[in-house]
Amino acid sequence: MVIIIGLSLKMKISAKIVSQIYYQILRIREIESRISKEYTEWKMRCPVHLSIGQESVAAPLSVLFKNKKYEVLSGHRAHAHYLGKGGNLFKLISEIMGKSTGCSGGRGGSMHLIDKDVGFLLSTAIVANSIPVAAGVALSKKIKKEKGLALVFFGDGAIEEGVFYETINFSIIKNLPIIFICENNKYSVYSNLDVRQPKNRKIHKMVEKIGIKSVFSNGLNAIEIYQKFLYAKNYVERKNKPIFLEINTYRYLEHCGPFDDDNLKYRPKKEIDFWKKNDPLTFLEKKYDKILNKKKINNYKNKISNEINLSFNKAKRSKYPKSSIKDKEIYA
Ligand SMILES: Cc1ncc(C[n+]2csc(CCOP(=O)(O)OP(=O)(O)O)c2C)c(N)n1
Numbered sequence: 201m202v203i204i205i206g207l208s209l210k211m212k213i214s215a216k217i218v219s220q221i222y223y224q225i226l227r228i229r230e231i232e233s234r235i236s237k238e239y240t241e242w243k244m245r246c247p248v249h250l251s252i253g254q255e256s257v258a259a260p261l262s263v264l265f266k267n268k269k270y271e272v273l274s275g276h277r278a279h280a281h282y283l284g285k286g287g288n289l290f291k292l293i294s295e296i297m298g299k300s301t302g303c304s305g306g307r308g309g310s311m312h313l314i315d316k317d318v319g320f321l322l323s324t325a326i327v328a329n330s331i332p333v334a335a336g337v338a339l340s341k342k343i344k345k346e347k348g349l350a351l352v353f354f355g356d357g358a359i360e361e362g363v364f365y366e367t368i369n370f371s372i373i374k375n376l377p378i379i380f381i382c383e384n385n386k387y388s389v390y391s392n393l394d395v396r397q398p399k400n401r402k403i404h405k406m407v408e409k410i411g412i413k414s415v416f417s418n419g420l421n422a423i424e425i426y427q428k429f430l431y432a433k434n435y436v437e438r439k440n441k442p443i444f445l446e447i448n449t450y451r452y453l454e455h456c457g458p459f460d461d462d463n464l465k466y467r468p469k470k471e472i473d474f475w476k477k478n479d480p481l482t483f484l485e486k487k488y489d490k491i492l493n494k495k496k497i498n499n500y501k502n503k504i505s506n507e508i509n510l511s512f513n514k515a516k517r518s519k520y521p522k523s524s525i526k527d528k529e530i531y532a
């Protein structure tokens with residue numbers, strides 16, 4: 201099958217792309233699940249915001265944006281983006297364990313991942329904080345006439361911060377090479393969008409009215425997400441303009457931590473069941489059953505399991521940073 205690359209949303213998809221996207225979703229799922237499982241062993245002490253359920257948003261990075269000319273910034277829920285971008289699993293686990301072999305030297309933890317070697321510039325605990333920084337990255341690229349673009353991931357809660365609107369405005373005026381990705385999981389901690397934003401608001405439609413091209417993707421279908429990312433990439437690279445992408449998705453676990461918190465009942469059971477029934481992995485397995493057969497999936501699982509075992513064991517054996525460097529490269 202051929203992929204028609206262009207500014208059309210009607211693209212054919214190859215078996216290779218389906219397999220690559222599925223593999224990356226599965227890989228992120230298995231890694232996040234292992235973090236969740238091992239968290240109670242007290243080897244990881246920093247807070248973790250896991251992306252189980254939301255993996256398909258990050259998966260296209262591994263196919264479309266691996267090159268270092270594409271620079272990624274993220275927020276507090278960043279493991280998936282780091283992994284999708286080609287971040288090293290051993291360095292991620294080391295970082296969460298606070299080891300010197302971590303991507304941020306063991307001093308950042310889960311919410312402060314930095315790995316310039318793969319074009320992952322930063323993640324931050326302050327909601328919306330990375331949005332203006334990403335515009336700065338894009339502006340710098342434009343001034344220096346560098347190839348590539350900036351991608352910034354944030355949640356539906358981040359668009360409630362003033363800096364989001366300032367940055368969208370600035371990026372339109374300056375024609376910045378940037379993709380804004382709003383990962384809409386409907387919740388900011390325990391609060392549903394209903395109590396935070398006007399009823400029936402469609403975020404991408406509201407943002408489009410500011411004057412930026414906006415695209416929505418159904419988060420249930422990872423291949424649609426991939427197609428929308430490809431469209432966004434072509435749009436920015438050919439038109440030299442910014443674009444906004446809203447993807448609806450759902451987190452399975454608690455806002456922060458390794459467990460589920462369904463007992464708190466802030467999310468209707470019907471809603472949780474709907475998303476889990478339409479899990480991104482099951483969706484792809486059903487839709488592309490000829491490509492994603494049992495043998496292939498088992499091979500993938502074995503490969504991923506080996507990678508996870510090696511990385512976790514090596515991270516556990518690694519050393520903590522020396523106290524003499526405790527004041528270096530720290531910002532507050
Ligand atoms: C400026 C700021 N306000 C509040 C918080 C506390 N806080 C941390 S995560 C979060 C929820 C953000 O929701 P969203 O942006 O939708 O991301 P999600 O957790 O759903 O991925 C909040 C309010 C913070 N870290 N920074």
Ligand SMILES: [Mg+2]
Nearest residue numbers: 355356385387
């Ligand atoms: Mg959210």
